[in-house]
Amino acid sequence: MMRIGIIGLGAIGQRLIxxxxxxxxVEIVAVCDQMEPLAMKTANDLGGINAYTEYQQLIADEKVELVYVAVPPKLHHSIVMEALKAGKHLLCEKPLANSLEEAEEMFHTAKQANVVHAMNFPLNYEPATNKFAEMMQERYIGKLRRLQLSMHFPQWPRAWQQNNWVGGREQGGFVLEVGVHFIQQIVKMFGDVNDIRTQLELPExxxxxETGIIATAKLADGTPVLIEGLSQIPGKEYIGFTAYGTEGSLxxxxxxxxxxxxxxxxPKEISFEHQPYNNLIDELVKATKGEEAEIYDFEIGFKAQRVLEQLRKM
Ligand SMILES: NC(=O)c1ccc[n+]([C@@H]2O[C@H](COP(=O)([O-])OP(=O)(O)OC[C@H]3O[C@@H](n4cnc5c(N)ncnc54)[C@H](O)[C@@H]3O)[C@@H](O)[C@H]2O)c1
Structure with missing residues (x-):
């Protein structure tokens, strides 16, 4: 049994619970949220497990082997550093941190601690993403000419994520919140991203x-990457990640x-019914047992942060 404690019981915390x-x-042995009624209710719903309002209490709980950090980005660093000190395994929400310095310290400290340090980047555990990667490897599009990420939000924050931080400049915005998933995919499939130039539309x-971004970057071989996004626009939400090649597009x-x-x-919709893919929680369990597992660790979180911080700051 992997005994976990969860800090942050909001939108994503509840989804993973x-x-x-x-x-x-897996056994959930403790939960923590600064909102006491939420911590109490969640703990009761889970059969009367331990409930805390201070993250230090959950980290100190001897029953907890793995800490799942599901609080807003600004708090990831202090919680992760404390959990690493206590020798706990970690699953941290994306983005890893709220600055490059924080991300670097978390990654280096985690590397030296003898623990699992995983990130929740769910696209990696989706059959569609695996199909995309497989078709790229099979060179369906020929030679890559351009990567393009489009993020269009009629409403930001989205209806399901109304909170007091995701619409704020300090730790919110769709570049950080949504862009991170695709930046991580780009780094995973195509390697480092350099020469980042960004133009943000920022409210007074x-x-x-931000309410808009147009950014360009380059892969190591010079292939261009175009990232564009807008919020507060008509129409439907659309997130598109496209690879254009000499022979086609994906x-x-x-x-x-x-x-x-x-x-x-x-272009036509492609079916991927039999596409193999792993499950994050199975992989976490394997990793904590010391078995080989598909984990996206803090190094990957750090590499994505390096790109993100250049995108979200002019
Ligand atoms: N992987 C994904 O697909 C995905 C999706 C959504 C959000 N996220 C990430 O998950 C994290 C949380 O996002 P959310 O949408 O659930 O936010 P949220 O605001 O809905 O929930 C955060 C919770 O943390 C609690 N909290 C805040 N400060 C605390 C503290 N000091 N101690 C204990 N609890 C505290 C809040 O009371 C709240 O219940 C963010 O990093 C976000 O980027 C990831």
Whole structure:
């Protein structure tokens, strides 16, 4: 049994609680949220487990082997550093941190601690993303000419994530919150991203996050990367990640749809029914047992942060 404690019981914390609770090899032993009624209710719903309002208390709980950090980005660093000191395994929400300095310290400290340090980058455990990577490896598009990420939000913050931080400039904004998933995929599939130039549209109110971005960058071989996004626009939400090549194009649309076409054709939706993929929680359990596992660690979180911090600051 992997005994976990969860800090942060908001939108994503609750989503993962359901998955942890269903897993045969996981036991949720403690929860923590600064909102006491939420901590108490969640603990009661989970059968009367330990409930805390201070993260230090959960980290000090001897029953807890792995700490899942699901609080807003600004708090990741202090919680992770404390948990590392206590020798706990970690699953940290993305983005790893709220600055490059924080991310670097977390990564270096985690590397020296003899613990699992995993990030929740869920795209890696999706069949569509694995199909995308497989078709890239098979050179479906020929030679890569350009990567393009589009992020269009009629409403930001989105309806399901109304909170007091994701619309703020300090630790919110769609570049950090959503862009991070695709930056991590780019780094994983294509390596380092350099020569980042960014143009942000920022509201006059300095406390509010960006409403637009147009950024360019280059892969190591010079292949261009174009990142564009806008919020507060008409129409439907759209997140598109496209690779254009000499022979065709391949897109991951709205997190789970693959569209592909050869030059001269209309891109079509591709089915990926039998695409193999792993499950984050199975992989975490394996990693904590010392078995080989598909884990995206703090080094990957740090590399993504390096790109993100250049994108979100002019
Ligand atoms: N992996 C994903 O797909 C995904 C999706 C959404 C959010 N996230 C990430 O998850 C994290 C949380 O996002 P969310 O949307 O659940 O936010 P949220 O605001 O809904 O929830 C955060 C919770 O943390 C609690 N909290 C804040 N400060 C605390 C403290 N000092 N001690 C204890 N609890 C505290 C809040 O009371 C709240 O319940 C962020 O890093 C976000 O980027 C990841």
């Amino acid at each position: 359901k998955r942890f609770a269903e897993h045969k090899e 109110d300095p406390s509010k996050c 897109s991951l649309d709205n997190w789970g749809i693959i569209r592909a076409g050869k030059n001269g054709e209309e």
